[in-house]
Amino acid sequence: MSNFITPNELLACLDEVIILDARGYQDYKKGHIKGSYAVDLNKDLTGPLGEHGGRHPLPDMERLAHTFESYGITRDSKVVVYDSWLFLAGRLWWMLRYMGLTDVRVLSGGIERWVKEGHDLTKEPTPLPTEPSVFNYELQTHMVMSRDEVLKASESGDHVIIDARAPFRYDGSQVDTMDGMTGHIPGAVNHFYESGYTVDGPKSVKDLEAEYYNEIYQNRPVVTYCGSGVTACNALLTMSEVGLESALYVGSSSDWVTYDGFPLNTGVETLN
Numbered sequence: 001m002s003n004f005i006t007p008n009e010l011l012a013c014l015d016e017v018i019i020l021d022a023r024g025y026q027d028y029k030k031g032h033i034k035g036s037y038a039v040d041l042n043k044d045l046t047g048p049l050g051e052h053g054g055r056h057p058l059p060d061m062e063r064l065a066h067t068f069e070s071y072g073i074t075r076d077s078k079v080v081v082y083d084s085w086l087f088l089a090g091r092l093w094w095m096l097r098y099m100g101l102t103d104v105r106v107l108s109g110g111i112e113r114w115v116k117e118g119h120d121l122t123k124e125p126t127p128l129p130t131e132p133s134v135f136n137y138e139l140q141t142h143m144v145m146s147r148d149e150v151l152k153a154s155e156s157g158d159h160v161i162i163d164a165r166a167p168f169r170y171d172g173s174q175v176d177t178m179d180g181m182t183g184h185i186p187g188a189v190n191h192f193y194e195s196g197y198t199v200d201g202p203k204s205v206k207d208l209e210a211e212y213y214n215e216i217y218q219n220r221p222v223v224t225y226c227g228s229g230v231t232a233c234n235a236l237l238t239m240s241e242v243g244l245e246s247a248l249y250v251g252s253s254s255d256w257v258t259y260d261g262f263p264l265n266t267g268v269e270t271l272n
Contacts, residue, residue: 003093003237004201005080005105007114017078018071022088023111031121033082033114037071037128041088041230045095052147052258054251055179055228056091061099061139068099069132077133078103085110086197090233094248098144099137106237108201145223145247147255153223154187154263160215160271161188162224162246164235165253169227172266179227181253183266189215190268193231196238208242214271215244222246228254 010017010033019036021028028038039045044067047059073079079096081104083089089106096104107114115121145153153159163184168174170190172183184190196203196211203211215222222244226232229250236246249255256262 001103001105003105003240004108006108006201007117007119010080010107010114011119013078017080018073019080019082020071020092021111022081022083022092024088027084029123031123033111034120034122034124035126036082037126039067039092041091045091052251052255054253054255054258056230056250056254058144058250061137064095065099065135065137066132068096069135070128072129072133073101073135074133075100075136075138076103077101080105080107082107082114083110085112085199086194086234087231090193090235090237091230094143094233094236098140099135100140109199113200143247145249147249147251147259150185150223150225150249150256151263154185157187157272158220160218160220160222161185162215162222162232162235163188163190164193164224164226164232165190166192166194171268172264176253179254179257181257181264183264184269185225185253185256186263186265187269188225188265189271191215191235193226193235193238196235202238202241205242208238212239212242212244215239216242218271223249225249225252225256228252 021036021038024040025038046056081089081092163170170184176182224232224246229252
């Protein structure tokens, strides 16, 4: 099953899925797909900031589960996620998968394509279910790697490390004023998350296979990072389309730079 669903496909199964709007509460109020519920990156999908952990550490999972329960989500739910194409949908898709859901799809082209194809929006909030569900989530711990694990992988070469940031941030050709990481984790190769998409959705499986050709045939586990564990999830989405599963370094570069003497390479690296 694809990780994506088109607007017309969603229209045909509105009564069978729970729809989540990843743009946040403010954009939700301005207009959303009827029947959807809002989820906010900073309020719902991010925990308290600390010395380490990056700009978007994982939230309290029990609290997030209660939010999902208020929307009627269970382990067996079919969920569709959308955003303003494309930024936040991947993180919400990944969080749901991390909590054990298996039927989670992202609306191709986001809310823009939904509107472009003539489908309506509403400003009326979706009523919550009368009774919350019971979401017996189970964290898929293999889907994350810590800073220490990524450091070890960088030193040993036993993982493929993918940097999903823009090329100029990866290779250090421009100073990184966001996180102070001008360059990349040693050994990492670059696949900018946007390269897997068009304005209407993901590229074809054939094109994605070409994008990740070397990684697919490495026969090594994969870990992916970005600036703060948000846009890397969009890369994980397209990797998954071609059967390439990757762990996420949640803290990513905004965590990496908080440790003394953090190793850093510039330029472009390729896989051996």
